[in-house]
Amino acid sequence: MASKHNEYNFSEIEPKWQNHWVEQKTYQAVDFAQQPTYYVLDMFPYPSGAGLHIGHPEGYTASDALKRYKKACGFNVLHPMGWDAFGLPTEQYAIKTGKHPRDTTETNVARFNQQLTQLGFAYDWEREINTTDPGYFRWTQWIFSQLFRKGLAYVDEKPVWFCPELGTVLANEEVLNTPEGPRSERGSYPVERRPIRQWVLRITAYAERLIAGLKELDWPDSTKRLQENWIGRSEGAEITFEIDGGKGSLEVFTTRPDTLYGATYMVIAPEHPLLESITTAEQSEAVQAYAEKAKRKSDLERAELSKEKSGVWTGATATNPINGKSIPIWVADYVLMTYGTGAIMAVPAHDSRDFEFAQAFDLEIIQVIEDDGSAEKDAEGLLTEAYTGPGKLMQSGSLSGKDSEAAKQAVIEQLAPEGRGKPEINYKLRDWLFSRQRYWGEPFPVLWVAPEDYQKLDASLKPEGDPVSAKIDGVERCALVLPETQLPLELPEVESYTPSPDGQSPLAKAGDWLQVYLDPANGTTSSEAHEGWIPATRETNTMPQWAGSCWYYLRYIDPKNDKAPIDPEKEKYWGCPDLYIGGAEHAVLHLLYARFWHHVLYDLGVVSNPEPFKKLFHQGIILGEDGEKMSKSRGNVVNPETIIESYGADALRLYLMFLGPLEASKPWNTKGIEGIARFLRKVWRLVLDENGKPRLSDDKALDPESARTLHATIKKVTEDYEALSFNTAISQMMICVNQLAKTDATPRESTEIFLQLLAPLAPHIAEELWERMGHTKSIAHAGWPEHDPAQLVQDKVKIVFQVNGKYRGDADLPAGVDQESAIVAAKAHPKVAAFLEGKTLRREIYVPGKIVNLVAN
RNA sequence: GCCCGGGUGGUGGAAUGGUAGACACUGGGGAUUUAAAAUCCCUUGCCUGAAAAGGCGUGCGGGUUCAAGUCCCGCCCCGGGCACCA
Numbered sequence: 034m035a036s037k038h039n040e041y042n043f044s045e046i047e048p049k050w051q052n053h054w055v056e057q058k059t060y061q062a063v064d065f066a067q068q069p070t071y072y073v074l075d076m077f078p079y080p081s082g083a084g085l086h087i088g089h090p091e092g093y094t095a096s097d098a099l100k101r102y103k104k105a106c107g108f109n110v111l112h113p114m115g116w117d118a119f120g121l122p123t124e125q126y127a128i129k130t131g132k133h134p135r136d137t138t139e140t141n142v143a144r145f146n147q148q149l150t151q152l153g154f155a156y157d158w159e160r161e162i163n164t165t166d167p168g169y170f171r172w173t174q175w176i177f178s179q180l181f182r183k184g185l186a187y188v189d190e191k192p193v194w195f196c197p198e199l200g201t202v203l204a205n206e207e208v209l210n211t212p213e214g215p216r217s218e219r220g221s222y223p224v225e226r227r228p229i230r231q232w233v234l235r236i237t238a239y240a241e242r243l244i245a246g247l248k249e250l251d252w253p254d255s256t257k258r259l260q261e262n263w264i265g266r267s268e269g270a271e272i273t274f275e276i277d278g279g280k281g282s283l284e285v286f287t288t289r290p291d292t293l294y295g296a297t298y299m300v301i302a303p304e305h306p307l308l309e310s311i312t313t314a315e316q317s318e319a320v321q322a323y324a325e326k327a328k329r330k331s332d333l334e335r336a337e338l339s340k341e342k343s344g345v346w347t348g349a350t351a352t353n354p355i356n357g358k359s360i361p362i363w364v365a366d367y368v369l370m371t372y373g374t375g376a377i378m379a380v381p382a383h384d385s386r387d388f389e390f391a392q393a394f395d396l397e398i399i400q401v402i403e404d405d406g407s408a409e410k411d412a413e414g415l416l417t418e419a420y421t422g423p424g425k426l427m428q429s430g431s432l433s434g435k436d437s438e439a440a441k442q443a444v445i446e447q448l449a450p451e452g453r454g455k456p457e458i459n460y461k462l463r464d465w466l467f468s469r470q471r472y473w474g475e476p477f478p479v480l481w482v483a484p485e486d487y488q489k490l491d492a493s494l495k496p497e498g499d500p501v502s503a504k505i506d507g508v509e510r511c512a513l514v515l516p517e518t519q520l521p522l523e524l525p526e527v528e529s530y531t532p533s534p535d536g537q538s539p540l541a542k543a544g545d546w547l548q549v550y551l552d553p554a555n556g557t558t559s560s561e562a563h564e565g566w567i568p569a570t571r572e573t574n575t576m577p578q579w580a581g582s583c584w585y586y587l588r589y590i591d592p593k594n595d596k597a598p599i600d601p602e603k604e605k606y607w608g609c610p611d612l613y614i615g616g617a618e619h620a621v622l623h624l625l626y627a628r629f630w631h632h633v634l635y636d637l638g639v640v641s642n643p644e645p646f647k648k649l650f651h652q653g654i655i656l657g658e659d660g661e662k663m664s665k666s667r668g669n670v671v672n673p674e675t676i677i678e679s680y681g682a683d684a685l686r687l688y689l690m691f692l693g694p695l696e697a698s699k700p701w702n703t704k705g706i707e708g709i710a711r712f713l714r715k716v717w718r719l720v721l722d723e724n725g726k727p728r729l730s731d732d733k734a735l736d737p738e739s740a741r742t743l744h745a746t747i748k749k750v751t752e753d754y755e756a757l758s759f760n761t762a763i764s765q766m767m768i769c770v771n772q773l774a775k776t777d778a779t780p781r782e783s784t785e786i787f788l789q790l791l792a793p794l795a796p797h798i799a800e801e802l803w804e805r806m807g808h809t810k811s812i813a814h815a816g817w818p819e820h821d822p823a824q825l826v827q828d829k830v831k832i833v834f835q836v837n838g839k840y841r842g843d844a845d846l847p848a849g850v851d852q853e854s855a856i857v858a859a860k861a862h863p864k865v866a867a868f869l870e871g872k873t874l875r876r877e878i879y880v881p882g883k884i885v886n887l888v889a890n
Numbered sequence: 891g892c893c894c895g896g897g898u899g900g901u902g903g904a905a906u907g908g909u910a911g912a913c914a915c916u917g918g919g920g921a922u923u924u925a926a927a928a929u930c931c932c933u934u935g936c937c938u939g940a941a942a943a944g945g946c947g948u949g950c951g952g953g954u955u956c957a958a959g960u961c962c963c964g965c966c967c968c969g970g971g972c973a974c975c976a
Contacts, residue, residue: 263971620971691914698896763914764903768912878908
């Protein structure tokens, strides 16, 4: 591009300043400095082989700009970066090429690092973390140990999604519902259900706190609601129905105990443990066939067939505890074993699912809540749809006439003394499936020992409460966690990264690593047997990628600590991130899991606040030029590197922010960046003349109009940076440059103020021009300008004249003009007068400094 | 079905209830230049009109208000999330 030294040559100046910030440690965060702190956090990237895509620099530009702005304002700013480097693609690559994931990760990290630097993101690299670094994951393992010891980790044989192609188990959220059936999110391979031994974290124990904690958070409302719905708290009652014929009892969960009189049948899930024992001989064959069929269906298939309800009568009946009525018990797959008790009381009149089912199988429908005419009915006055609203009870014995809300309580109170009912709360949230049958993840710091050896163990190795046990290779074993001294537990070298076809982790083949001896007194391990030591087998599952990202924001505060995950004093000094910027795709899982761990760490006294992320912001998605999501297959991918080559990093940064509001999804438009490039060249020429010398005027002050623009710009840009409204900040800076460019030269102070405002978003050009104006210190140390309100005061204001709400003219009147004079001026305006002609003035409105509206007819 | 967002010129977008379309892109016209790039100036919502001017315009239909893109009610469309959670 430009070669003359007096032209804007971004490819020369950008690397220069990038090196400068690194060498001078310009953006290093200093522990315990006597300044207010500001911690701005980005969601750290997975260092994939593909390098950065345009979505990364969007959020990262925002945080980089905010960081530079806050530093200028005098904050001790912490803005770190790291790598979420465990994960499937690297492992897949290892399977394909035999290359160790560690090496691939190293290469990818180096590339990402270089790309981020090229964009001018000045992180405090001394705090860089990598989830695959043993110095990091020893503390991930440590946190797991704490969860284990608190009884929050257990083992369960769970039917989980298994993907034969990837050779691994997938979490529900990694499986997509496609027209071809369930598929893996990565690669879109077919998946199937398989029961496999799994580690599970008891996140449900924190459900209540995770909901309550949301209240105080400054998060997008939609994200809070998403989490709330995901946790899915519902209040209701657990009611016990006696099964007729002395076959025991059946518990159901309902949110509508008030409709109990309308319960005309019951339904249990096909997986319900009582199904076999209650089914009568006559119905046995049909029930068994039905249960078999249901088992083969995936959850997705069950849901898709939702329009047609299916089910079979078990032959059994139960007694409605409120009225002694005998009602049939059906089995149907619209009832889920995984929610509530796996059984329901069906009230077809007031639940749409039960209504559909009752219609399909011709079951009794009894209306017990008055609908006041709001429900659809047929000619005979019978419901043609369920009425799910509130109302007065009817056909409900002594409760008839009571309001439904009050009746909920009344029913529970009536049943409670006999032990047939109690208030109950249920959550949609399920416990967190926490293991993967993969190589490239954190190994569990867990050993399995024989039950008799387990007795000999020191209490510190065991969980609170019951032992965690499981069948390993058909033999009963108990789990213990390694003591802190044995951490980190590193991954063994293996010959193959491929899981075995039965879904076992590649670690299951790491013979030497697998078998160890253990000192029961303190958990020390060795490959050699010692007197009194006991044999143990290592856990072969690894942790999911979420594990490392659950607490990384804490580690940045104290990244090299080998005594604790984080030093308490440093934790108190920095606190939690003041702002967390990241994509909305993590609205539920990552942000919920991280909150869960943080609450646990709070209980353990590791952190001093129960919630990790006070303020959250989601940047939108950059779409392709065609308005579609960028993807290789669509061929609409924009590569940041090519943009930097042709326009420079400053232009890319500004343009990304100029596209629209940070939170909006917006299409990329390559032509649009021209406007930004033009703006930057204009800034260059505003500061330097054609000889490359500062274009300074001898005057101390700007002309009044320029001064007003400059101070309005200081005000607007400051407010907009605070609000992350970078698009409008840039517009205002364009207005400012256009105004200042009208003059032959600019006072030094004005030019400098403008560069200070520009620096957070376009730091390279700002630094370069700052230096060329004679400064020897970085603009990062120049502070932040304040606007002078006096400069904004105008002696004349434009008053708009309206007649009947329509614009008919305007006039510049003295600021602070009173109502009377303003209205006189309006009436004097020829066009206003013309529109008033022949009409009667009904009303005169004056909004001070803005508008006169004359109402006439 | 339920829960969130969002519908403004040819395009991206801007607008504490107070002139809708700031700031840009694109298009059109011009200046400069041997030419190009760069730069600068004018113009660019729609309709009527030669012009002056007027009318219409923020997805659709109502309403509140002196005044509505903005507030309220009822729809339509697009995007995202959840989906038999009793």
